[in-house]
Amino acid sequence: MGEIRIVIADSDAQTRKSLRAILSQAGHVVVGEADDGLAALKLVRTRQPDLVILDAKMAVMDGAELGYIVEEDGLAPVILMTAGEKLRINEQNSEQQSFAYIVKPVTEHSLLPLIDLVIKNYRKIKTLEQEVVKLKDSIETRKFVEKAKGILMDTNKMSESEAFKRIQKQSMNKRVSMKSVAKAIILAHEINQ
Incomplete structure (x- = not known):
């Protein structure tokens, strides 16, 4: 999977040290560490990591709340470390979040495969989101082109293919999208009404 840039947030310094060792040995880079939720959020926003690993229980802002913000804002995928409170957190936020959970104590054998899975799934989701936007x-x-074709057909007594070709030709001549040409035709028609 290659080098992954990670922010770690846990109130326990020993846990952070242990995670840093596991991640470094696997070839990943810890770009920031925090001991409370608010500091972690600041790090995530400034360092723009590929992954965020959070403790469920932290001061100022707990891990579930922070994880929700990080995912909602599309900043990075999240792994939430729990000490057995997983079910309660899941029931509370099951419809709001999709981050992964890992139960403490975290080991290399449990963390590294989870990181690979979380990163792959996050990338798939981002790709699908981009496809949806397109x-x-x-x-x-x-829709705009169809409406503009209808206007041209009515006002200029042309066929559907002629109307489409006119929009297409204007798009190429003006070096703008067909959507922009269609919007201009619709706007001009509405102004002249």
Whole structure:
């Protein structure tokens, strides 16, 4: 998977040290450490890690709350370390979060495969989100083009293919998207009404 940049947040210095050793030995880089939730959030926002590993119980802001903010803002995937309170946290936030859990004490054998899985899933989700945005834009463009074609067909007594070709030609001549040309046609038509 390669080098992964990680922020660790745990109120226990020994746990942070242990995690740092496991991660460093695996070739990952710890780009920041915090002992409370608020400090961790600041680190995540400034260091932009590939992954955040949080303790469920921290001062100022607990790990579940911080994990929700990090994921909601699309900052990084989250692994939440628990000491057995996993079920309670899951019931509380099951519809709001999708971060992974690991039960303490964390070992190399439990953490490293989980990191690989979390990173792969996060990348898949980001790719799918980008595809959804493209599809929504494509659908929106199609709606505008269809409406603009209808306007051109009505006002200029042209066929559907002629109207489409006119929009396409304007798009190429003006070096703007077909969506922009279609919006301009619609706007001009609405102003002239």
